[in-house]
Amino acid sequence: MSFTPDIQAFCCHYTSQQAIAEAAEQLKADGMPENVTLNRVVCTGKLQEVTILKAFENGADGVFVVGCPEETCHNRKGSARAAKRVIAIKNSLEELGLGSDRAEMFHTERGFHPEFVTAAQTMNDRITAMGPAFGDSK
Amino acid sequence: MIVAKRKPVNEILEMVKDAKKVLVLGCRSCVSVCSAGGEREVEILASLIRIGMKKAGKKIKVIEGSLVRQCDKEFIASIDDWKGKYDAIVSTACGVGVNFIANLREKDVVYPALNTTFMGGSEEQGIWAEQCAGCGDCVLHLTGGLCPVVRCAKSLMNGPCGGSVGGHCEIHSSVDCVWQNIHDRMDAIGQSAGMDRIAPIRDWSTSTHGGPRTEVRDDLTV
Ligand code: SF4
Numbered sequence: 001m002s003f004t005p006d007i008q009a010f011c012c013h014y015t016s017q018q019a020i021a022e023a024a025e026q027l028k029a030d031g032m033p034e035n036v037t038l039n040r041v042v043c044t045g046k047l048q049e050v051t052i053l054k055a056f057e058n059g060a061d062g063v064f065v066v067g068c069p070e071e072t073c074h075n076r077k078g079s080a081r082a083a084k085r086v087i088a089i090k091n092s093l094e095e096l097g098l099g100s101d102r103a104e105m106f107h108t109e110r111g112f113h114p115e116f117v118t119a120a121q122t123m124n125d126r127i128t129a130m131g132p133a134f135g136d137s138k
Numbered sequence: 139m140i141v142a143k144r145k146p147v148n149e150i151l152e153m154v155k156d157a158k159k160v161l162v163l164g165c166r167s168c169v170s171v172c173s174a175g176g177e178r179e180v181e182i183l184a185s186l187i188r189i190g191m192k193k194a195g196k197k198i199k200v201i202e203g204s205l206v207r208q209c210d211k212e213f214i215a216s217i218d219d220w221k222g223k224y225d226a227i228v229s230t231a232c233g234v235g236v237n238f239i240a241n242l243r244e245k246d247v248v249y250p251a252l253n254t255t256f257m258g259g260s261e262e263q264g265i266w267a268e269q270c271a272g273c274g275d276c277v278l279h280l281t282g283g284l285c286p287v288v289r290c291a292k293s294l295m296n297g298p299c300g301g302s303v304g305g306h307c308e309i310h311s312s313v314d315c316v317w318q319n320i321h322d323r324m325d326a327i328g329q330s331a332g333m334d335r336i337a338p339i340r341d342w343s344t345s346t347h348g349g350p351r352t353e354v355r356d357d358l359t360v
């Protein structure tokens with residue numbers, strides 16, 4: 001049975017510029033999976049743990065966060081804070097039996113870079129292989 | 139303040155496994171400051187319970203609330219605001235809060251979401267350290283303000299012991315020998331003569347060894 005995961009991405013204003021610069025069609029041509037929903041936040045450091053958890057509550061099979069490289073974050077420590085929160089989420093997901101790999105943090109350069117699309121593809125491949133987060137109970 | 143830590147989420151899920159409606163109830167005092175049981179942590183725990191139950195294929199309604207404190211009668215009474223909306227309360231207060239709900243609300247089922255760990259303070263962001271054990275007979279005036287009861291692994295009253303090496307406790311090199319610190323501090327504040335005093339054998343009946351403790355202030359009772 002084919003499975004198309006619901007993947008929610010939380011990207012900071014700076015790392016998501018590719019999504020803004022290119023129209024949805026162009027992004028798709030670059031290889032952006034259509035089942036990845038982009039949620040733009042001012043800085044990943046502002047992203048609360050509960051926001052990521054809510055995405056799972058609402059049926060996401062996987063969530064990833066894209067922020068600036070840790071050393072060059074536009075808001076100094078924003079993406080480093082986000083990375084720590086993602087680790088907390090991974091631990092909780094593992095504890096709950098969903099698997100820690102359903103959440104991931106990526107750091108990419110600010111602006112227009114293909115790594116942004118690569119992160120989405122990596123998550124899509126991973127979560128497709130893992131299957132639905134909630135099995136039949138979703 | 140009282141420092142606490144959330145229990146593993148599966149332990150909490152086991153407590154509520156037969157509940158249909160749960161109230162996750164936070165405390166906006168100590169445990170909020172130590173990021174274990176305030177409003178933000180209530181949101182997180184409520185979400186984790188929903189996800190865990192969904193994963194288990196069970197239906198549950200989880201509502202969220204918080205009180206200014208859970209260690210005062212007046213605030214506990216306001217749990218009536220959620221009347222009929224829960225069949226179990228998961229309290230993210232310290233153990234005092236959970237006990238207070240159990241003491242005062244005859245019919246309410248209440249579960250602890252936290253492990254209450256100690257009385258302490260934040261050394262730096264995200265790090266807390268124990269400072270006082272509530273022994274009921276404080277000796278800080280004799281020890282330069284540093285507590286030998288809880289900060290010495292052996293609660294020695296005449297320290298250090300023979301295991302103190304280079305300012306560290308023998309239990310682990312990452313732990314300060316508080317008796318070394320006490321000597322250094324007494325010296326620094328001009329009270330080193332106090333270190334010649336031999337503390338007598340201690341009467342621990344004021345501590346938990348004497349059974350549950352209560353404090354009655356006749357000037358305040360009505
Ligand atoms: S001596 Fe007793 S009351 Fe004083 S700080 Fe230590 S444990 Fe607390």
Ligand code: SF4
Pocket residue numbers: 289290291292293294297298299300301302303306307308309314315316317318
């Ligand atoms: S080394 Fe210091 S802190 Fe450790 S047990 Fe001995 S006196 Fe107490």
